[in-house]
Amino acid sequence: MGDNEAPARRVVADYARPNAANARSSITRPAIGVNRLQIPPQIITMVTNTIQFHGLPSEDPNVHLSRFSAICDTFQEQGVTEDACKLRLFPFSLADRAHAWLESLPAGSITTWAGMKEKFLDKYFPPSKIARLRSMIQEFRQKPHVGGDAEAEPGDNEAASRDPGSADTVTDSVHDQRGGTTSGEPVAILGA
Incomplete structure (x- = not known):
């Protein structure tokens, strides 16, 4: 392009197109x-x-x-x-x-x-x-012990940590220990 030549004419749409140089x-x-x-x-x-x-x-x-x-x-x-x-x-x-x-x-x-x-x-x-x-x-505070025995030994709640679908859950164990009763009463397990 010489000194006297005008730059190529561009329309507005040309400026809207993506340009990798930019x-x-x-x-x-x-x-x-x-x-x-x-x-x-x-x-x-x-x-x-x-x-x-x-x-x-x-x-x-x-x-x-x-x-x-x-x-x-x-x-x-x-x-x-x-x-x-x-x-x-x-x-x-x-x-x-x-x-x-x-x-x-x-x-x-x-x-x-x-x-x-x-x-x-x-x-x-x-x-x-x-x-x-x-x-x-x-602000962390430990939640109170759910089992009712504040001084429970580490192994006392072992059944509660097992698979809920297994026969060894706390509910099933209490159900079995009470001779199959289904009264629905809450049962405290002390030293189970």
Whole structure:
């Protein structure tokens, strides 16, 4: 294109189409000292198949980070820092909401592995969750003993811990001991 030529004419619809050139990442990949980082394909497969974090309330982000680090520690490229390796591999460990969260972060906002862990834990293990768990621990009270004997020996309630469908449950045992009675009365078992 010469100096006097006008740029190609574009319509508004052209700007609405997805463009791979505009793709961005919230992770700025650190420079590496080797020509090319080669993460073994089986490591990527292991991460995507075994430790996916979805961002669900039932998932533990600390456990996820621990498992992720354990996998990353299984291989080492000469001249590649831990940050470079983990920052390249971490997006493969996220799925669904968690992956959407990572993509929603500002472009280039994560530059170190420590920064990635901090943002991840701030999102999925925030101070409010820590405070709630701490409060639950501090307010914990043991429930009163249901069997009626406060000084029961550890083996006294063994039958109660068995399969409810078996003939050895507490109810069935009491039923058998009382000669087959089915009065439905509550029965206290002391030293059974």
